[in-house]
Amino acid sequence: MTTWTHPAVPARHDSGVAVLDKASLLLSVLEDGPASVSRIVRVTGLTRPTAYRLALALQRLRLVTRDARGRYLLGPRLSEMAVLEHGDRMLALAATVLPELRDRTGAGVRLHRRCDGGQLCVAAAESSPRVADAVPVGTAFSMRSGAVAQVLLAWEEPEVLYRGLARARFTAAALAQVRRRGWAQGAGALDGGAVTLAAPVRGPGGRVVAALSLSGPAALLAGGAAREFGGAMIDAALRLGEASDG
Template structure:
């Protein structure tokens, strides 16, 4: 297989169909997070008219969307397809486990998996309250920040871990602390008043297959949610892990 070489991208993008190769290049740029059209052009090597035309076409298909600043990012349809592919017993149980955690704590409970170098919300029990943002199932984020990203990276092989932290807003030392504690918590990553507590969900052999998170405003969870809610989150993660197909 031949490889199309562009700055910043070392992945094979030769399907034998030119337009698919270019679409693959564009989506590869967005795997690292939201990007302006100018950044897509620089990183992918595509011409500006081609990049713009492809981005708009992918947006119509919901394979690409835009953030609040107008930058392009991976769209919800990719997440929806991944949810279908990864359906299993853990997801069958997740609805009731997350709902129980939400009702016990008053905060939103969500389940995330690794997906194409990022994190994907595959299940959730949201709190419908003013001022609390929701995360629809199928939403994808990068692994560059947040408690969930730290949990999904902390137990990875060293080469994967260190590759991840080179672009992240946390350090390898922070991930060492996550492994020591068994959980991660962050404040103000997505919103200045939102705190998130995350714990690993382990499958066969102890491998981390997902991350369970509890997220809500400081008045609900406090600035140190692990003190009061850590046991509940870890127990819920254990229940999901027992049902995991790995």
């Protein structure tokens, strides 16, 4: 049996199954960042057809994705698996971070994750239990509209993004604005008179693994207050992301 190694790659790819060893080699290159097929071939010693065929197969499994330049990089499924392993730490920290952000802003604060093609509220600190826009933990929503849906979709790989846009009420231009600004603003989840701000929570590899949101009346979250509270929300999202990366 041939062991697929290369001087530039640590010799840790001998599983006894040749195709898995080759896939492991390819993924080890992407651990250092995006790479073209040419770089993968150069570093691993794989033939170009083999490297290309493996990359496409791993992309179908969402273990690999591609950037705007066509280079391959580690895919969202790896981050999702890491979140499942480390998510308890993020949720434990959310029990502190969400109430702190609520007390600072006066808005309802929630943490959302992708689930079965939709979004799921996994933690919340409401400004008042009587708020009309309150969202109980465990409530699921579609990805068709709203600031949270935009954040959870904006940084997805192209194929997922295009499928999401086909069903969404927002546009590709709206998602481009979210990526430029770093957070989204839209109507509340339940009450059309409310405003929701949402920011990405990033896990291993910088992938978006959750969305942190603020919801409240337009008078509270409009204009300059939206920018001020948006900064506080992004800081809180960074803290949560560090927990998921731990």
